[in-house]
Structure formats: structure tokens, C-alpha cells
Amino acid sequence: MTAPIVRVASLKDVDHFQQHVRSLGCAIPCDREIVTGEQSPLRQPLLCGRLRITNRIAVQPMEGWDGAPDGNPTELTIRRWKRFGQARAGMIWGGEAVAVNHEGRANPNQLVIAQHTRKGLAELRKTLLDEYRTSMGSAEGVIVGLQLTHSGRYCRPNVHHRNEPKILYRHPILDRRLGLSSEYPVVTDGEIERIIEDFHHGAMMASQLGFDFVDIKHCHGYLAHEFLSAHTREGKYGGTFENRTRFLREVVEGIRSQAPNLAIGVRLSAFDTVPFRPDPKLSATTKPGPGVPEIYKDLLPYRWGFGVNEENPTEPELTEALRFISLLRELNIRLVNLTAGSPYYNPHVQRPALYPPSDGYLPPEDPLLGVARQMEATRQLKAQFPDMIFVGSAYTYLQEFLPAVAQAAVREGWVDLVGLGRMVLTYPEFLWDASEGHAMQRKRVCRTFSDCTTAPRNGLPSGCYPLDGYYKDSPLAEKLHLVKGIDPRKVAGV
Numbered sequence: 384m385t386a387p388i389v390r391v392a393s394l395k396d397v398d399h400f401q402q403h404v405r406s407l408g409c410a411i412p413c414d415r416e417i418v419t420g421e422q423s424p425l426r427q428p429l430l431c432g433r434l435r436i437t438n439r440i441a442v443q444p445m446e447g448w449d450g451a452p453d454g455n456p457t458e459l460t461i462r463r464w465k466r467f468g469q470a471r472a473g474m475i476w477g478g479e480a481v482a483v484n485h486e487g488r489a490n491p492n493q494l495v496i497a498q499h500t501r502k503g504l505a506e507l508r509k510t511l512l513d514e515y516r517t518s519m520g521s522a523e524g525v526i527v528g529l530q531l532t533h534s535g536r537y538c539r540p541n542v543h544h545r546n547e548p549k550i551l552y553r554h555p556i557l558d559r560r561l562g563l564s565s566e567y568p569v570v571t572d573g574e575i576e577r578i579i580e581d582f583h584h585g586a587m588m589a590s591q592l593g594f595d596f597v598d599i600k601h602c603h604g605y606l607a608h609e610f611l612s613a614h615t616r617e618g619k620y621g622g623t624f625e626n627r628t629r630f631l632r633e634v635v636e637g638i639r640s641q642a643p644n645l646a647i648g649v650r651l652s653a654f655d656t657v658p659f660r661p662d663p664k665l666s667a668t669t670k671p672g673p674g675v676p677e678i679y680k681d682l683l684p685y686r687w688g689f690g691v692n693e694e695n696p697t698e699p700e701l702t703e704a705l706r707f708i709s710l711l712r713e714l715n716i717r718l719v720n721l722t723a724g725s726p727y728y729n730p731h732v733q734r735p736a737l738y739p740p741s742d743g744y745l746p747p748e749d750p751l752l753g754v755a756r757q758m759e760a761t762r763q764l765k766a767q768f769p770d771m772i773f774v775g776s777a778y779t780y781l782q783e784f785l786p787a788v789a790q791a792a793v794r795e796g797w798v799d800l801v802g803l804g805r806m807v808l809t810y811p812e813f814l815w816d817a818s819e820g821h822a823m824q825r826k827r828v829c830r831t832f833s834d835c836t837t838a839p840r841n842g843l844p845s846g847c848y849p850l851d852g853y854y855k856d857s858p859l860a861e862k863l864h865l866v867k868g869i870d871p872r873k874v875a876g877v
């Protein structure tokens with residue numbers, strides 16, 4: 384990447400936006416006028432079996448690295464779920480990643496679903512619905528899911544900087560990055576069976592607590608996603624497509640028998656690419672260079688990814704996602720949330736941003752290309768499964784143009800619900816407000832500074848340090864400032 388990235392905020396209007404998108408060689412639909420009120424495409428209800436979803440806005444799962452050491456929510460967690468309620472979204476996809484057991488936590492502050500966290504998790508759901516009710520009068524038509532996870536390769540249950548990976552197979556690049564020797568044990572089939580039981584217990588509890596559905600998280604490099612790329616694993620959970628999806632099928636089977644009224648959804652990284660790293664030739668000690676793929680020419684055909692072209696693994700390949708979603712349909716799962724890649728090894732694919740997190744790299748491409756790539760994959764997959772409900776991801780980088788793009792994407796059938804991640808941290812009601820015809824509050828628009836990712840990478844709770852008033856005067860903001868060299872008070876006025 385040589386030319387500087389054009390800032391979205393500098394594009395004056397839809398024409399300039401479209402012109403820029405065309406100059407990048409991609410396509411992003413964008414409406415000229417925002418339709419407001421009942422006619423808004425974003426306000427049209429949807430039916431999913433017996434569930435009615437009141438509008439086309441979804442809040443994406445976003446964890447905060449702010450749970451108590453025993454896996455219960457804290458005041459910060461409750462505050463975040465309140466924000467989720469303020470979005471007035473018809474669907475809350477999962478709230479945040481909740482580990483099905485202690486060993487499966489991605490950090491020592493991740494929530495856990497267990498007997499001792501029952502009350503805390505119930506309170507999160509109640510807080511969110513109360514908040515929604517306060518602004519909308521009733522919470523009818525809002526469906527709330529809980530995202531169940533096991534962090535697999537990215538387990539860090541006990542100490543912030545100590546990885547305790549549970550790997551399904553040896554990965555020639557990621558094992559090296561995690562410092563794993565060739566002797567490092569691979570999770571056994573017996574251990575997998577116990578994890579499956581933990582998913583069953585978690586789902587049963589979620590159902591008892593009133594959640595409408597559980598998401599069996601299959602994305603971002605965590606355990607269930609790693610199953611999908613376990614081509615080289617031996618035994619019944621690796622190799623063939625049937626074996627790589629056995630985990631999903633066994634989890635679903637148990638949930639159906641133990642919590643028959645609970646709906647099931649799956650968040651899937653529909654495509655991936657080889658891990659990226661800062662270009663060593665262009666990096667300084669304090670400043671990472673632009674991202675480049677790790678060297679993979681000796682690893683072809685590439686057998687360690689899901690949704691990658693084996694001969695050219697930096698290229699997405701949707702054939703397996705198609706097959707996977709067909710399987711979901713066979714299993715009578717209609718809720719699908721599409722995302723891509725992983726925040727650990729290719730964050731520009733998963734979470735397009737102008738500024739990298741502290742352990743990342745400068746954008747190797749205009750982040751709009753990352754947005755367009757996820758939107759296009761969702762469009763193609765949705766077209767194949769018109770009867771299923773698709774939530775799309777990675778819209779936040781669109782900033783001022785998010786409402787116009789969201790409206791066009793829903794209107795043209797690219798997606799059923801527009802999922803909002805980072806934008807909810809700064810400006811929860813952004814999309815709803817646009818559909819009401821309210822003026823945009825530009826100072827609250829997320830500018831993808833990535834502090835919400837950098838903070839947890841440095842052992843702090845997540846959150847929008849630059850734009851969220853809560854953090855402005857907190858010692859945590861000072862700490863982050865020291866870590867990253869950003870003065871949150873200065874950037875707050877952007």
C-alpha cells in the first residue's frame with residue numbers, strides 16, 4: 384500500500400463515497416436518501432419460527448474483558464449490556480462470548496456460564512431488556528441470544544499474559560507464534576466429549592434464564608472454528624467435512640434433547656486468510672509496519688484454514704461455508720451470523736480499522752475493502768439460502784455512511800439484519816436514530832481507533848477510551864495513554 388488511505392469522514396456525500404468505493408474496485412450499496420419511520424427498510428419485522436424480530440438492527444457480541452475472576456459480570460459488564468439495550472435493536476446476537484467452562488476462557492475476566500453465575504447472567508439479560516423497554520415502551524419483538532464459546536487455541540483462563548492453548552491440530556504458523564513445541568499435546572477425543580457436555584449444560588441454563596437462542600460460536604480462531612479447519616487431525620473430529628463438523632452436530636443434538644424450546648444460531652467466520660504480521664522491513668521497535676501475510680509458499684496446498692483457497696490461501700473461498708450453511712439448514716438452524724478471519728492473526732480481515740491495535744499492524748489495504756469483502760460474502764451466501772436469517776458484520780468502519788449502506792444492503796436483500804459492533808460502544812442508538820430522521824451526532828461516531836482492542840491486549844478492560852465519557856477521567860485512560868501514546872482527551876474531540 385503506497386497511497387495514503389482516504390478517511391471516510393472526508394468524503395463529502397454519497398457520490399464521493401461511491402466514487403471512492405469504485406476507485407478501490409469493490410462494490411458497496413449505498414442509498415442516497417434515508418427512509419424514516421415505519422417505511423424504513425431497517426424497521427421491517429422478520430419472523431424466525433415462533434420468534435418475531437421487530438427490526439433489522441442487530442447488536443453484535445462484544446466482550447469487555449471486565450468480568451469478575453469467578454466469571455460473574457461486574458458493574459462494567461452491566462454498563463455495557465445497558466448500552467446494548469439502548470441500541471433499540473431487534474436482535475441481540477449473543478451479548479458477548481461466554482465460556483462454557485473455566486479452562487475455555489479467553490482471558491481471566493471472561494464470563495463463564497455455570498451455577499454460580501446464573502444470577503449474574505440473568506441480571507445482564509434483564510438490564511438490557513429494561514433499558515430497551517425504557518426507551519421503546521415494550522420489549523416485544525426483541526430477541527436475545529447468548530454466545531457460548533470455548534477459546535481453544537486462545538485460552539488464557541488464569542493469568543492475562545499466560546496462554547494455555549487447547550489445540551486441535553498442529554498449525555505450522557500459529558504454533559510457532561504461540562511458542563508451542565512439537566510435543567505440545569493436542570486435545571483428545573475424550574476431552575472434546577466433555578467440552579460438548581459443557582455446551583449442553585450452558586445451553587440448558589441459557590434456556591432456563593430466558594434467552595431466546597444460543598450461538599454456538601464458530602469464528603475468530605476459537606475452538607469450534609478450529610474444528611472446521613482440522614483437515615490434518617486424525618480420528619473422528621478431523622479430516623473429512625463430516626468429521627470436522629461432528630462437534631457442531633453433537634452439540635446441537637444434546638441441546639435439542641435437553642432444551643427443546645431453545646433456538647440455535649451459529650456465528651461463522653465464513654472465510655479466512657493466512658496469518659498476517661507487520662512487514663519486518665517496514666517496522667520499527669515502537670511502530671509496526673503494514674501487514675503482510677506470513678510466508679506460506681512451502682505450505683501449499685494450504686490445509687490449515689477454513690474458507691481459503693488452498694492453492695492461494697490469501698484468497699477467500701466460499702465453497703465450504705456454503706456446505707456448512709447447508710448443514711445448518713439440515714439441522715434446522717436458521718440463524719446465521721457471518722464474520723471472517725480472526726482478531727489474533729488477521730485483524731484487518733475481521734475488524735476493518737484505520738488504526739491498528741497495539742499487537743497489530745498498519746492496514747495493508749483500504750479498510751473499506753475489508754468491509755466490502757465481508758458484505759459480498761454475505762450477499763453471495765444469503766442468495767443461496769433465502770429462507771435463512773443472515774446477520775452481517777463489519778459495518779462500523781463505514782462511519783457517516785453506515786445508515787445509508789445498511790439501508791441499501793437490507794433493501795437489496797444482501798443481508799437480513801445489519802450487525803453493529805464497535806459503533807455500539809460509542810453511539811448505541813446510531814442506526815435507530817437515523818431511521819427516525821434524527822441528525823447524526825458526529826462526535827460520537829466510532830473512528831476505529833482500536834483502543835477497545837488495545838486495552839485488553841494490555842490487561843485493561845475493553846471500552847471506548849477515546850470517545851466514551853466514562854473513561855475520560857479514569858486512571859485506566861491514563862494507563863492506556865502510556866501504553867499506546869494516544870491522549871484520549873485530545874482525540875475525543877474528533
Ligand SMILES: Cc1cc2nc3c(=O)[nH]c(=O)nc-3n(C[C@H](O)[C@H](O)[C@H](O)COP(=O)(O)O)c2cc1C
Nearest residue numbers: 443444445446479480777778779803804805835845
Ligand atoms: C471490544 C470488542 C469485543 C468483541 N467481542 C466479541 C465477542 O465476544 N464475540 C464475537 O463473536 N465477536 C466479538 N467481537 C467482534 C465484533 O462482534 C464484530 O464482528 C467486529 O467488531 C466487526 O464489527 P464492527 O465493524 O461493527 O465493529 C468484538 C469486537 C470488539 C471491538
Ligand code: SF4
Nearest residue numbers: 829831832833835847
Ligand atoms: S475505541 Fe472507540 S473509537 Fe476506537 S474502535 Fe473502539 S469503539 Fe471505536
